Amino acid sequence: MELRQLEYFQMASRLRNITRAAERLRVSQPNITVAIKKLEAELGIQLFDRSQKQLSLTPEGAVFLNRVELALRNIQDAVLEVNDYKQLQKGTIKIGIPPMMGAYLFPKIFSSFQRRYSHLEIFMHEEGSMSIREQLERDELDFGIIIISGASSHLQLLPMTKDQIVCCVPEDSPLAQKKSISFNDIAEENIIMLKEGSFLRQTILGKMKEENVTPNIVLESNQVVTLKGLVASGVGIAFLLNMVVEDTPGVKAIPLADPISVDVGLAWKKDRYISKAAQSFIDFCKDLLKERKANSEK
Template sequence: MELRQLEYFQMASRLKNITRAAERLRVSQPNITVAIKKLEAELGIQLFDRSQKQLSLTPEGTVFLNRIEMALRNIEDAVLEVNDYKQLQKGTIKIGIPAMMGAYLFPKIFSNFQKEHSHLDIYLYEEGSIAIREQLERDELDFGIVILTDASSNLQLLPMSKNQILACVPPAHPLANQKSLSMSQLEDCDLIMLKEGSYIRQLVTKEFKKDNTKPKTVLESNQIETIKGLVASNVGIAFLLDVIVKDDPTVKAIPFAEPLYVDLGLTWKKDRYISRAAQSFIDFCKKNL
C-alpha cells in the first residue's frame, strides 16, 4: 500500500469524481483509476459504488476513508514540523478568500505582510466563505479570511471587523431615495446574486424566506466589479458589504430596515499543526488587524 494511493482515494472521495480529482492533484485520470483499483485489490474490498453517475463510497469505503484521513493529516503535520527545523527561513501559506474581500481587503494585508516576510510563498484560493470553511475542515487550506458568523467549533477565529450588508441599487432606480429597505420591497425587482458558496447569498436568501418573499434572480456572479457595473447600468439590485461600496458614486447603497451584519476575520483549523510560516501570519494579523 502506497501513500500516493491513499491520497488519490481521499481526493476522489471528497470530490466524488475521478476527473476532478485528477485535475486537483495534477495527474492523469488513468493514474488515479489504476491506483484505486490496486488499492481495492490489496484490501480485498470495493471502496466505491460505481453503479451511479456520481462516484459514491461503499460502507467499507466510508470506514476506510475515516481512518486514513487522520493518518494522512498526521503525516502532513509531521512533514511541516520537520521542514520548520530544516528550513527556518522558508515556508508556504495557503489562504482562501472570497472575491468580495479579495479585491478590497487582502491586497493591503498581503503587501504589508510580504514586506516583513518576503521569504514566504503565499498561495491564494478564491471561493465563497462557506466553501472556504469546508476546505479548512478538510485540511486543504491553512487559513481563510472569511465571514465568521456560524463557523464550525472546529475552527479557530480571529475577528477583524464587523460589516453591514447593503442593498445596492442604480442611482436612478425608484427605490434609490429610500433610507432603508424591507425584503418585500424587493420582491418584484431584478436581483444580481453572488454564487452558491457565498455566506452573504445564503443570509440574504434566508431573510427573503423569513419575509415570505420570493426573489427574482436574473444574474449570478462573484466578480465584484462586474456586479457593481451591472448595478450602475440598471441591470438589477445586488447585495454587497459596506466596505465595498463606500463612497462609490456609481451605485446607491441602502441598509435594510432590519440591518444585516456579519463579522469578518481570519480562521484556521484548531487541531492542525501550525508551521512557523503560518504562525507568522497569525501574529501579523493580530498585530495589525
C-alpha cells in the same frame, strides 16, 4: 500500499467524481482509476459503490476514509514540523479569500505582511466564505480571511472587523430614495447574486425564504467590480458588504430594514500543526489589530 493511492482515494471520496478528482490533483483520470483499483485489490474490499452515476462510498470505504483522513493529516503536519526543525528561511502559506475580501481587505494585509516576511510565499485561493470553511476543515488550506459569523466549532477564529450587508441599487432608481429596504420592497426587482459558496448569498436567500419572497435572479457573478457595474447600469440590484460599495459611482448602498451584521476575520483549523510560516501570519494579523485599536484610541 502507496501514499499516492491514499491521496487519490481521499480526493475521489470528497468530490464523488473521478474526473473532478483528476482535475484537482492535476493527473490523468486513468491514473486515479488504476490506483483505486489496486488499493481495492490489496485491501480485498470494494471502496466505492459504482452502480450510481455519482460515486459513493461503501460502508467499508467510509470506515477506511476516516482512517486515511487522519493518517494523511498527520503526515502533512509531520512534514511541516520537520521543515521547521530544519530552520529553513522560507515557507509557504495557502490562504482562501472570498472575492470581496480579495479586492478590498486582503491587498492591504498582504502588502504589509510581504514587506515584513519577504522570504515567505503566499498562495491565494479565491472562493466564497462557505466553500473556504469547508476546505479549511478538509485541511486543503492553512487560513481563510472570511465571514466568520456562524462558523464551525472546528475552526479557530480571529475577528478582525465587523460590517453590514447592504442593498445596492442604481442611483436613479426609485429605491434610492429609501432610507432602508425590506425584502418586500425588492420582491419584483431583478437581482444580481453572488455565486454558490458565498455566505452573503446563503444568508440573503434564507431571509427571502423566511419572508416568502421569491428572488428574481437574472445574473450571478463573484466579480465584485462586475456586480457594481451591472447595478450602476440599471441591470438589477445586488447585496454586498458596505465596505466594498462606499463611494461607488452610480450605486446607492441602502441598509436593510432588518439589519444583518457580519464578522470578518481569520480562520484556521483547530487541531492542525501550525508551521512557523503560518504562526508568523497569525502573529502579524494580531499585531495589525493591536495597531488599529491603538490608533482608534488616540
